[in-house]
Amino acid sequence: MKKTLKKITGFQLFLPIVALILVLLFNMIKTPDFFKITVLNGTLYGFMIDIINRASELAILAIGMTLVVASSAGTDISVGAVSAVTAAIICFSLGPDQQNYQMPYLVGILLGLLGGVLCGMWNGLLVAKMRIQPMVATLILFTAGRGISQLICSGQIIHVEKESYRILGSFIPKVPLPTPVFVAAALALVTWLVLKKTALGMYIQAVGINRRAGRLIGINSQLIIFMTYVYCGLCSGIAGAIMSSRIAACDANNIGLNIELDAILAVALGGNSLGGGKFSLLGSIIGAITIQALTTSLYAMHVTADQLPIYKAIVVVIIVTLQSAEFRKWISSLQGKRPVKAKAAS
Amino acid sequence: MAGGKDHLPFFSNEFENHFGNLNMSNELLTMRHISKSFPGVVALNNVDFTLRSGEIHALMGENGAGKSTLIKVLTGVEELEEGEIRVSWLDHPLINHSPQEAQLNGISTVYQEVNLCPNLSVAENIFIGREPKKRGMIDWKAMNDNSRKILRSLNLSQVDVTKSLEHYSIAIQQMVAIARAIDIESKILIFDEPTSSLEEQETEKLFQIMNQLKEKGVGIIFITHFLEQVYEVSDRITVLRNGELVGESLTKDLPRVQLVAKMLGKEFNDLAAIKKETKEKVNHTKGVPLIDARNLGHRGTIKPFSLQMYPGEVVGLAGLLGSGRSELARTIYGADKPDSGELFVNTKKVKINAPIDAMKERMGYLPEDRKEEGIINDLSVKENIFIALQARQGMLKPLSNKEQTQLAEKYIKLLNIKVANIDSPVKQLSGGNQQKVILARWLSTQPDFLILDEPTRGIDVGTKTEIQKLVLNLAEEGMAIMFISSEIDEMIRTVSRMIVLRDREKVGELSEEEMTQDHIMAAIAGGERDEEDA
């Protein structure tokens, strides 16, 4: 019995699934209509739909963050700021005119994504080549990013008035589910395919688990780490495009605000070790959905957006404490096992 | 400890009065019946150790001998399990629970990686935690002045005590560590591999200081693997092997070869010549060498060496721990990028900057430390096997699932690896099986030249023999293999040529006929028997 228990708790997706179930149960009790889905004019509505919808950009960011954490044991705290940069580029390129974009829609979007990629390259260069700590390196764009997007928007909130701009953030006509869900799903699928089909997934894990061994078998860890940061930048760009489309504008101060904590939390909730190594994209996605579900349930309890962070903070502290080695040592010493003596160097 | 009172320049008469109670030729430290085990392994079994005041005592032993455990128990890094430790200045048995406590009790260690704070000044590193104070605030002037006094007595007056430690070379940093130990009035000083990062003159300087300390009655435990240095500076030698005490002798009474024999657990018999069973001797060393290293070296780890490897031969590297065997192999493979010399593969000059270049030249390297550099423990057995081949092929040419499985299963069968499920994480396998997985990894790349560094360490006897047989088979099929092992017997059985290293230098080569146990040990030991080497 104990062995089966250990096997279940050791299962990679144990934590995210349990967390999600807890949150959903909680919601079910509080809100009887929670799982109800109604069809109106050919589109689906309901709490669950809402959650998956709003979780989309978080899931996208979590995908990028997962790879960064896995390869470099670090976190990219610039994701929110980079998404703001992307949003600014897109809105600026497409312009406010109601009838016509200033340039083709796709070009505008691609320019924005390019911005995200460039930011990712900057981060990647600092971390992989110059060996600067990830948190420190990404601190720069964290501070500068919003300033850059303000610069692009000339300090204003640029609105894109053309109606079709909203499609990315809401619904494609005649499609029952919101577009962001499809984008997130597509990105997840593409990422999964690339990682599986090109050995890159294995490389990322190898580099994160044992960089020295990886080097001895010929893996270019610098390149791998660089690529994960670039990809994270791309993901931030995609998230920025979606967020901007939702509000059909670029509000440099508020787009993606504080989303970096949510992204890190999603990765941690997904059962991924913040120390790098083996990772699960699915876990992070489930983690993202769980966080969104948590947010939704808190809103339902009339917690305001401003007050929300308290609960997230508490969850983070609990998870990180549970993952902490010192804490585990203390627990096992309480259980009467022989305490492992803390060793000094040499 | 000392702090705030007048500082006594170390080498002064007052210092001797301090140590008044010490009888110069008396026992300073006795460790008796020390035993210590860890889960699954007995590290020390009933070991005795004695240190006399005013002596430099070398503590020697190969891998797993227990010397580092003995020191860790003495200094409180590991808990004392069984046995008694006594020092001459305390009436009761001594148990240290931490290195800090050991320091307070008069025992200091100077580590190989100097354990000081590089960002603090020299003076601060000597005094931190015990800074002299004036009116409640740290008295920098007194601290600096006292530091200068101490360093002057060590002939280090050129060091600016106000500069941060990182300004200075490792050698000077070590001196500062010594100065700190002296100033806290340590009566026993342990030097843990102190000369590994030092140049020759720096080592001489260190020995001068050790002799000065010795004359003042301090007891020094000198842990090193450099044979020459042991004979240069130590008074006594204690040898441990497999957790047990082999013996203690005065250095002048122990010839080098005997020392090597004791460390390796062999009997050295001048007269007996244990010849290898004659079997058909094939001379491989003809034609074009597969690998031709000319003056290849890596500063700090291996002096420039030249050697050739031919297809189909198994060459052994013999030498004591720390003699540079692994480092030599790593330099050829590019794990340590060589900074001198050239390498030719099949007469073509190649530049190896990193392991991937060596892999492209069809080399493979099974590292000595499989835990830190070998297995990727959270990845599956299958992944650990095919990953090297994949890395050589490149990211964009992934092996199909079918290919991966076929490859893994082929080598699992060949090497008889016991694994229930090839997709389970490799960390679940036993040590021996993990080693086989890494072997499988390299075999699957079908290298022309394979380096095996301690391939049978920590493996049961049955598997050991399997691997040795496998090595011979691979050589028969044309592979060139470099075989490194601490067990001389194993190498004698498997190799057709032996390269000998000592103190990070290649010192000789023995052909098949010359490869007797005695010859090998003599070659390792050097000294008076040098002339007899081929």
Next chain:
Amino acid sequence: MINRIKEKIDEKTYLLIITILMFIAMYGAGMIIFADKGFAKPQMFLNLFVNNAGLIVTAVGMTMVMITGGIDISVGSVIGLTCMMLAYMMEFMNVPAFLAILIVLVFGILFGSVQGFLIAYLKEQPFIVTLAGMFFCRGLTAVISSDMINISNATFLKIAQAKIYFPFLATVNKKGKVITPFIYPSVVIALIVLVVIYLVLKYTKFGRAIYAVGGNQQSALLMGLNVRSTKMKTYVLNGFLASLGGVLFALNTCAGFVEQGRGFEMEAIASAVIGGTLLTGGVGNVIGSLFGVLIKGTIESFITTQGTLSSWWTRIVISLLLAFFIVLQSIFASIKSKNR
């Protein structure tokens, strides 16, 4: 000659000198370019301190934390929370001013203790712990009140508006009126904090232990220092300084609102880094951080005096400086390791 100077000067002093020169150059440039707009007046210089008293205190605390190799990104939120608590207590609970101040300072100490415990004893990553701390305080601020609360407590306002004059710097303006430059008590408090922490870092065992722990934690442990206790005390002290910074902030704005202090931690970190504190730990000094604050203040003054540029330009320039110094630090570090 260059070599001799090079020998005398440590790399740490290099960075400090660069910072001080940068400040003098910037301020000097400002005095020339904006002479007509009053940049050269003494009050302009004093305003650097008046407007940034809270930042000075926060940056000093941040410097200490960074020297140990850690970081604390919750300080901005602590400031916001402090202001809100002060405002709420004085306006809605009629707590006397000094008692309210005492309460928030105690809160700062408690908060610092919790973070310190998680970081020093449970060995959790400082970034994650203080990020959670940031969110906690931010949320708590909103729980207290989502509307702005203005402070009308008489005692508090009196302290806030008390001017300290410098008659010897007085000038006469075009209209013949005598203008005497002044500062507020908050500046005095900030400078006292600066001096006290400077003395602690330089002349106490605790201060030196902070440097040792940041330089090489393992070594510090082996040399007999109590690493955990040192780190814990640092975060407790930092919590206190953050709440003190909040008090000074409140004296400046006389209000509490949800968004207050947002992004402040970045300014504190930037000031410390620009002032020569290494993000990797072991190196830093509060004098440098003071100049980092003054540089930020100068840039801000530039932009306000210039008038046409938006205020977010300050953010960009500070980020650029921050990036410059981070890259500079890593270049120095790689030169050092190559020379070894």
